[in-house]
Amino acid sequence: xxxxxxxxxxxxxxxxxxxxxxxxxxxxxxxxxxxxxxxxxxxxxxxxxxxxxxxxxxxxxxxxxxxxxxxxxxxxxxxxxxxxxxxxxxxxxxxxxxxxxxxxxxxxxxxxxxxxxxxxxxxxxxxxxxxxxxxxxxxxxxxxxxxxxxxxxxxxxxxxxxxxxxxxxxxxxxxxxxxxxxxxxxxxxxxxxxxxxxxxxxxxxxxxxxxxxxxxxxxxxxxxxxxxxxxxxxxxxxxxxxxxxxxxxxxxxxxxxxxxxxxxxxxxxxxxxx
Numbered sequence: 001x002x003x004x005x006x007x008x009x010x011x012x013x014x015x016x017x018x019x020x021x022x023x024x025x026x027x028x029x030x031x032x033x034x035x036x037x038x039x040x041x042x043x044x045x046x047x048x049x050x051x052x053x054x055x056x057x058x059x060x061x062x063x064x065x066x067x068x069x070x071x072x073x074x075x076x077x078x079x080x081x082x083x084x085x086x087x088x089x090x091x092x093x094x095x096x097x098x099x100x101x102x103x104x105x106x107x108x109x110x111x112x113x114x115x116x117x118x119x120x121x122x123x124x125x126x127x128x129x130x131x132x133x134x135x136x137x138x139x140x141x142x143x144x145x146x147x148x149x150x151x152x153x154x155x156x157x158x159x160x161x162x163x164x165x166x167x168x169x170x171x172x173x174x175x176x177x178x179x180x181x182x183x184x185x186x187x188x189x190x191x192x193x194x195x196x197x198x199x200x201x202x203x204x205x206x207x208x209x210x211x212x213x214x215x216x217x218x219x220x221x222x223x224x225x226x227x228x229x230x231x232x233x234x235x236x237x238x239x240x241x242x243x244x245x246x247x248x249x250x251x252x253x254x255x256x257x258x259x260x261x262x263x264x265x266x267x268x269x270x271x272x273x274x
Contacts, residue, residue: 019048019105024117026149031060031120033145037105037112042074045112047104049088049242051143051203053150054097055125059087063121064103068114072106079106085118089204091169094136094231095155098144100201125153133157138233143203170204177254185250198246202239207232207252 024032031052039045054060064084072078081104088100106112129152132140136154141147173193177183191197208229238248 019044021048021050021145023146026146028055028125028149028152029122031118031122031146031149033118033120035103035105035116035118037114037116039073039112042077045072045074045077045106046242047102049201049203050101050103050118050145052099052101052120053140053144053146053153054099055122055153057090057092057097058123059090059099060123061121062087062101063119065117065119066113066115067117069107069111070114072110072112075110077106078110079104079108082108089201092155093143093206094139095157096136096140096144096150096153097155100204127156130154130156135231139231180255181253183252183254185252187244187246187248190244191246197244200244201242202236202244202248202250203242205234205236205244205250207234207250209254 020036020038022034022036024034026032033050035048035050037044037048052060062085084103086102088102090097090099092098101118103116103118105114105116132151132154137151140151144150171194173190187197194200208231210229232252235251236244236248237251238245
């Protein structure tokens with residue numbers, strides 16, 4: 001009787017950061033990004049996570065340049081990694097190859113760089129460009145840093161409905177909704193299920209519903225993952241810092257087993273008989 005939604009939490013090792021990010025150049029061949037850090041608290045010096053659109057599932061050539069080396073105001077909080085950058089979560093999101101680039105402004109000797117400049121060089125895109133579908137644009141435009149260029153790298157659409165043979169890697173959680181309306185998932189609720197949730201990058205979370213969009217489902221919540229799931233849009237309050245903190249929450253519109261259906265100018269009540 002109840003609709004089942006499944007939320008997949010894409011595990012990421014990205015930590016939170018509070019920085020200003022600016023695109024200097026974006027083209028089919030190159031992407032230049034500046035990450036500017038002016039630390040007030042230690043949170044401002046955590047690594048910065050950037051979700052980048054790619055022309056293929058091949059990481060771009062990456063070069064990092066550092067400017068304005070300054071003393072770390074929190075000298076005990078130094079860089080632990082020996083590399084200038086790390087790539088995570090190479091995957092396809094809504095027909096777009098993507099990956100998360102992690103940049104740490106700190107050094108290992110008690111300093112930090114106020115400006116970190118990232119230079120990426122991409123391989124050619126192997127398919128004809130196409131216009132993003134409304135769903136692709138809605139789900140990706142505010143998540144992909146270089147969306148204005150990356151929207152031309154969407155993979156060809158599949159013309160036929162096809163059973164899903166594999167699912168995105170991550171942890172699946174199913175839950176039920178009783179009625180239509182705006183819904184909220186608090187960070188604390190998910191932390192009770194996944195204790196390590198604060199260390200995950202919320203920009204990699206996805207929320208799915210069945211092809212019926214909330215109608216005509218049984219009341220059980222422990223069913224196998226359905227075929228042809230539909231990803232729906234979500235808004236994550238507080239996700240801009242790259243971590244899922246206790247005050248953050250996931251907001252989305254969900255539908256229950258029964259509710260009103262709007263078709264052009266007609267509004268009808270849809271009653272689930274199960």
